[in-house]
Amino acid sequence: MRVVIENISKTFEDGTGEHIEALRDINLSNEENEFLVVVGPSGCGKSTLLNIVAGLLPATSGKVVFEGIPDESRPHTAVVFQEFALFPWRTVERNVVYGPEERGLPRKERQEIARYYIDLVGLTGFEKKYPHQLSGGMKQRVSIARALANDPWLLLMDEPFSALDAQTRTIMQGELSQIYEKTQKSVLYITHNIQEAVFLGDRVAVLSRRPGRVERIIPIDLPRPREEHIMLEPKFLSYVDQIWQHIRGQAMEALTEEKP
Amino acid sequence: MSRDRRPLTETVVQDKTAFMVRREHRLISFLFILGLFGVWELIARLGLVSPLFLPAPSAILVTGYKMILSGEVFHHIGASLWRIFWGFSCAVIIGTFVGVLLGFFSVAESIGNPIIASTYPIPKIAILPLLILWLGIGEYSKITVIGLGVFFPMVINVYTGVRNADPVLIKAAISLGSNPQRIILKVILPSALPMIFAGLKLGIGIALLLVVAAEMIAADAGIGFLILTSADLMQTTKLMFGISLLSMLGLIFSWLIDRLEKLCIPWKK
Numbered sequence: 076m077r078v079v080i081e082n083i084s085k086t087f088e089d090g091t092g093e094h095i096e097a098l099r100d101i102n103l104s105n106e107e108n109e110f111l112v113v114v115g116p117s118g119c120g121k122s123t124l125l126n127i128v129a130g131l132l133p134a135t136s137g138k139v140v141f142e143g144i145p146d147e148s149r150p151h152t153a154v155v156f157q158e159f160a161l162f163p164w165r166t167v168e169r170n171v172v173y174g175p176e177e178r179g180l181p182r183k184e185r186q187e188i189a190r191y192y193i194d195l196v197g198l199t200g201f202e203k204k205y206p207h208q209l210s211g212g213m214k215q216r217v218s219i220a221r222a223l224a225n226d227p228w229l230l231l232m233d234e235p236f237s238a239l240d241a242q243t244r245t246i247m248q249g250e251l252s253q254i255y256e257k258t259q260k261s262v263l264y265i266t267h268n269i270q271e272a273v274f275l276g277d278r279v280a281v282l283s284r285r286p287g288r289v290e291r292i293i294p295i296d297l298p299r300p301r302e303e304h305i306m307l308e309p310k311f312l313s314y315v316d317q318i319w320q321h322i323r324g325q326a327m328e329a330l331t332e333e334k335p
Numbered sequence: 336m337s338r339d340r341r342p343l344t345e346t347v348v349q350d351k352t353a354f355m356v357r358r359e360h361r362l363i364s365f366l367f368i369l370g371l372f373g374v375w376e377l378i379a380r381l382g383l384v385s386p387l388f389l390p391a392p393s394a395i396l397v398t399g400y401k402m403i404l405s406g407e408v409f410h411h412i413g414a415s416l417w418r419i420f421w422g423f424s425c426a427v428i429i430g431t432f433v434g435v436l437l438g439f440f441s442v443a444e445s446i447g448n449p450i451i452a453s454t455y456p457i458p459k460i461a462i463l464p465l466l467i468l469w470l471g472i473g474e475y476s477k478i479t480v481i482g483l484g485v486f487f488p489m490v491i492n493v494y495t496g497v498r499n500a501d502p503v504l505i506k507a508a509i510s511l512g513s514n515p516q517r518i519i520l521k522v523i524l525p526s527a528l529p530m531i532f533a534g535l536k537l538g539i540g541i542a543l544l545l546v547v548a549a550e551m552i553a554a555d556a557g558i559g560f561l562i563l564t565s566a567d568l569m570q571t572t573k574l575m576f577g578i579s580l581l582s583m584l585g586l587i588f589s590w591l592i593d594r595l596e597k598l599c600i601p602w603k604k
Contacts, residue, residue: 130509153510162507205602206602231510
């Protein structure tokens with residue numbers, strides 16, 4: 076299974092009828108079992124790209140193709156949102172089984188799926204809690220479990236840890252890395268955090284500012300399993316620096332430019 | 336400046352927000368109500384005001400007790416409750432349905448919103464004569480006027496609730512494979528539940544108001560009928576007992592809806 080993003084462009088029309096070019100000619104591919112990270116300064120349209128891949132937003136031109144899917148019984152994608160997007164009226168368990176429920180799986184199977192993924196994200200014992208009873212980090216674990224429980228071909232993650240505090244974020248990065256190594260899912264991960272991109276990614280695609288274009292694709296040659304301490308290694312730091320040099324100037328521009 | 340120099344005065348920092356602490360004064364509220372009734376009783380007993388205008392609370396209680404014994408009161412309460420039940424429940428079901436329709440489908444919104452905006456301000460009791468003309472003087476016209484009164488707060492609240500459903504939750508449901516119908520059932524309706532309950536609370540008050548008004552215009556039973564005929568016959572104790580019945584009904588209704596809300600919205604903090 077391979078996901079090919081072909082010549083995707085996206086132009087928005089803002090309130091005053093002005094056209095804003097968010098993405099221009101994006102060409103990317105998500106290889107089988109690959110953890111692909113898209114990193115870029117704010118306003119580079121990286122979330123727009125994810126929404127297009129998820130089918131939550133139409134592209135102005137270009138297409139997203141899933142190659143080599145044997146049958147249509149499994150969903151193409153599932154999204155983990157920055158805002159968690161848990162259903163507040165559903166307990167942890169019922170949130171996790173939402174996808175399997177929509178696919179019409181029998182109750183017994185749903186329960187097994189729920190148990191497996193709740194365990195995978197380390198939330199056993201919290202099945203009956205409502206989202207408002209959980210911390211931010213726990214909520215995002217539920218959201219990850221919910222997306223995985225639907226067994227998508229491609230897991231989409233839209234800045235999933237941006238709303239978390241720095242310490243929780245570091246822990247969650249480590250856990251996500253383990254989950255990825257265990258499940259071997261294809262992942263498309265959006266972030267503005269360069270350390271996070273290098274720590275998690277097999278490849279990092281650097282997007283330029285508006286209109287977003289793929290500036291460079293950098294393969295991250297760091298061994299797995301990855302643990303926190305690799306963030307201190309020279310090789311890791313040189314990747315981070317390399318990406319930062321690409322983004323720095325544009326991030327400065329983003330800082331001084333007025334909001335469109 | 337030397338470190339061990341002592342200050343000339345000492346002022347301890349006080350909690351300046353102390354006056355904002357709100358406590359529950361159950362005893363005070365109980366005693367106050369008791370005192371109020373005591374004064375009222377005293378005024379009546381001393382004959383300061385004619386019992387024709389202000390009967391003693393004890394006299395009202397005795398009358399009420401007699402009416403309970405004779406079963407007369409249940410006859411009236413039953414008639415009113417029956418009308419409220421049908422008017423209210425039909426309006427809640429139809430109102431919720433229409434509210435979801437208006438909130439979810441833009442065509443329905445364009446058709447429905449102007450109609451609702453122009454008919455909502457009409458005091459519903461003004462339509463009662465027309466309803467009697469159309470539906471006759473019996474139960475249908477009363478039930479319909481109650482239904483109309485409850486329908487509007489339901490529609491408007493449900494519509495607002497649906498429109499305010501969090502778009503990211505809808506996106507999440509789509510990404511997990513829900514189709515539009517399933518999204519209405521599994522995302523929009525639960526999102527709108529708190530607003531639905533706000534509509535129920537508004538609606539039940541309006542239902543109580545309209546049932547009394549309708550029964551005063553044309554009825555042979557019901558709390559409104561009881562109040563009006565008692566006034567005509569100068570039976571002030573009966574009249575006032577009728578009014579206290581309405582107060583009690585209102586309290587019971589809002590208690591029931593509160594309980595139901597806690598049951599239906601367990602995720603609410």
